[in-house]
Amino acid sequence: MLSERMAELRDMAADIFTVEPEEVERATSFVDDLGADSLLAVELLSRIEQRYDVMIDANDLAKMTDLPSTYKVVADAAGW
Structure with a gap:
């Protein structure tokens, strides 16, 4: 079972990438x-920054390649 924040990130990515949440998980x-392309990645980054009131360095965007790595980048930025 995913944590609440991981599920939120999954759902955001699914919405932006126009896929099912399960596809994001897999x-x-x-x-x-x-x-996903760079425009969609920037859109995801923007939505994450707004939702969690964090600033994520543009260099960290390249690390956000899948759900677990995205969660780690956001968790580090947010101090979770």
């Missing part, structure tokens, strides 16, 4: 498995 790469 994806090992947002780009390769879900067809």
